[in-house]
Amino acid sequence: MxxxxxxxxxxxxxxxxxxxxxxxxxxxxxxxxxxxxxxxxxxxxxxxxxxxxxxxxxxxxxxxxxxxxxxxxxxxxxxxxxxxxxxELVRGKTLKALIQEQGALPVAEAARIGIAIADALAHAHAQRIVHRDIKPHNILLGEDGRIKVADFGIARAVTTDTVTRTGAMVGSAHYFSPEQANGQPAGEKSDLYSLGVVLYEMVTGTLPFQGESPITVALKHLQERVVPPSELNAEVPVEMDEIILRAMEKEPDDRFESAIQMRDALADFLQLHEEGRTHMRGGDFPTMDLRAVKGRRAKTRQKRHPEADASRRARRRTLIIVASVLVVMLGGLGAAGWALWKFLDVPEVVVPDIVGMHITQAEELLRQAKLQRTIVSERYSDLDQLYILEARPEPGSVVKEGAVIELVVSKGPETVEVPNVVGMNIDQAKAALRTERFQIGNIKEEVSSRPQGEVIAQAPLARTPVKVGSEVDLTVSLGPLIVPKVVGLKLEDAQKALAEAGLQAGTVDQRHDAAEAGTVLASTPAGGTQVTPGQRVDLVVSAGPELVGKQFSQPLVVPVLPSERARFKVVLVDQIEGATEPSESTLIDEELQGGEQVIVSGTYYGEAYLIIYVNDVERLRYPLQ
Missing domain, CATH: 3.30.200.20 (Phosphorylase Kinase; domain 1)
Structure with missing residues (x-):
């Protein structure tokens, strides 16, 4: 483009x-x-x-x-x-790029960026617009230091459509809220959860939940506890922990009431932190004092005798190992006996029919049946993400309470980018599309300047991600439009040929020629010329051979009495060879005195004669030689 x-x-x-x-x-x-x-x-x-x-x-x-x-x-x-x-074009980099370059950001910088994002969300929420895809990729850091939230509009339109019509998850799996992971409509507090994840990544350099697939990550958002950021980065104060963990509460009602409240909490934290009045995990010490405490502890460790410390640590490890082995052995025997007794006494239940359900619905039915579940594999299907494709044992099977049901869940339809086949020969294009598992859709042919058989357009466009097996429509060149050869055709046939070629018949001129009358003698532009669709083509057709005529001059007398006047009319009748009917022309038609002499003259080309009328009554036919 x-x-x-x-x-x-x-x-x-x-x-x-x-x-x-x-x-x-x-x-x-x-x-x-x-x-x-x-x-x-x-x-x-x-x-x-x-x-x-x-x-x-x-x-x-x-x-x-x-x-x-x-x-x-x-x-x-x-x-x-x-x-x-x-x-607006923002020159700079994304927040994601900054984190990838630097790892964990200073807490104060993370807070300042978080305040700007929360302030933007507060403005959008006031206009009843929810972003629904807050992530570092959509946070732009301008070269002038400004922080900009991008992707308002499309994220909203996409989410509205897919959530309300299909219940599909929308957004980036690492950043969306539990309600989005659960296929539920996302609201303003979903944005706050995503902002919490962004803050988490900024202060730790890593994501709170990771997995081999988006589905695995989504389930962790739904079920797993968030590890406090300070456990990954000791430089994160407890106050920042509290802000992030509150924003990432599983239940929306447990999060901040609004983006304004979250913005204010970050602003308060930033002020306390810059004043050195925030606290670190492991002690109620202000940030500035904690460094001094760490220094004193380091000096105390340096005064200890290294060899004595090593001996004490070795003895402690030995005692721990021996005690652990004894506990495991005794505990294992007891657990085995208890498990055997419980197994023999466990009631049986029927595996509910959960195939085709969303994972959250399936989990609820399994919970009611006192069964557990584990996801053993994922695969592409026509169902949306996190819908159950298979259950093992199969629904309807009888199992013990507490049994683990193995689930195969959908990864959603497999998508692949449409290859670019424009410029290929039609056969090459078909082969390329089939190789990428696409179907050939409608093939339309159009006149173009490209060689005949070359693909000149495709739909969907190249690099568009679509479902595997989708149809791709092609437009193929018919080659340049050429004026058909119409010389030698009858006029009617020539005009029909031009219309079929997408051209218009223009003027039609005649000239005498040895060719039969009505035969096309020439076209402008000439046959074989490259033209544009709808162009006008003028024709010249034969008027037949040019005839050689005979001239005559014939004296006639008005055949009535000299005292009378009469209407005297003379008509030339000429039967030309090849003509279906004779031609007629009037030579004189006047009222004259009886006995008056007149001379009529003209030219004739075939067998001709004169018809003489007196007062509109035929009186004589006079052959011409």
Missing amino acids: IGTILGNRYRLEERIGGGGMALVFRATDLQLGREVAVKVLRGQYSADDEFVRRFRREAHNAACLSHPNIVQTYDVGEDGGTHYIVM
Whole structure:
């Protein structure tokens, strides 16, 4: 799309980012002469009228946001089916890039960034707009030091559509809230949870929950306890721990009441921290005093005898190992006997029918049946993420209470980027698409300047992520439009051939020729010439061979009495060879005196004669030689 001008105003210069829903370009506003960022909705969503309606509504909502910590939206538009949002271009880097470069950030810097994000969220929430995808990737750190929250609008439109219609999880698995992981609608407090995760990553350099797949991470958001940041980074004060852990409470009601309240809590913490009045885990010491305490402890350790310390540590380890072995052995015997007795006495239950349910619904049914569960594998399917594909033992099986049911869950539909087949021969394009597991959709042929059989357009566009097995429509070149050869055809047939080729028949001129009358003698442009669709083609057709005529001059007398006057009319009748009917022409038609002599003359080409009428009554037929 580089070089494309949208809305006769925004020229796309360079792709600078993008995700599953949209691509982001650096562009030039040709009217104002400034650089902007243009976010273009991927083609696969442009065909969904409901999605486009929501997208435009939410994009307009985003344009209403005016806050120093929110990327400003300038314009929203559509050009030839391409929907786009024009935004402020922020030069700098993302918060994610900064964390990847530096690891854990200083607590004060993290607090200042958190305050800016919370302030932006407070403004958006006041306008009843929820971001729903707060993550370091969407936090821009400008070269001028400004902090900007991006991706308002599309995140909202995408979430609204997918959550309300399919119950699918939306957002980034590492940052979304338990309610989003549970497939529930996300509200303002979901943004606060995500901000808590961002703060956690800033002060520790790592994420609170990690796993091999988004589903694993989602389940940890739902079920696992958050390890306090200070346990990973001793430089994190208890007060920051409390802010982050409160923001990341599993229940929305247990989090901050609003983004304003969370912003104020961060602001209060920052002031206390800069004054040296925050506290570290392990003691109620102000931050500044803690360093002195650490120094005294280090000096005390240096005064101890190294050899004595090593001996004491060795004896302590030996005692711990021996005691542990005894406890394990005795405990194991007792546990085995207890387990055997409990197994023989455990009632049986039926595995509920949980296939096709969301994991949270399945867990509730298993809990009611006093069964446990474990996810043994995940695979792609037509079901959304975290829906059950298989249960082992199968639903309806009889098992002991407390048995573990093995689950196979859905990873959602597998998606893959559409390959770029524009420029390929149609057969090559089909092979490339089939190799990537796509179906060939509609194939349309169009006249173009490209060689015949070359693919000139595709839908969805290249690099669009779509479901495996989706159809890709192709437009194939018919090659340049060529004027058909119509010389030698009858006029009617020539005009039909031009129409079928997508051309218009223009003027039709005649000239005498040896060819049969009505035969096309020439066309302009000539046959074989490359033209554009709808162009006019003028024709010249034969009027037949040019005839050689015979001239005559014949004296006639008005056949009535000299005292009378009569209407005297003479008609030339000429039967030309090849003509279906004779031609007639009137040579004289006047009222004359009886006996008056007149001379009629003309030219004839076949067998001809004169018809003489007196007072409209035929009186004589006179052959011409």
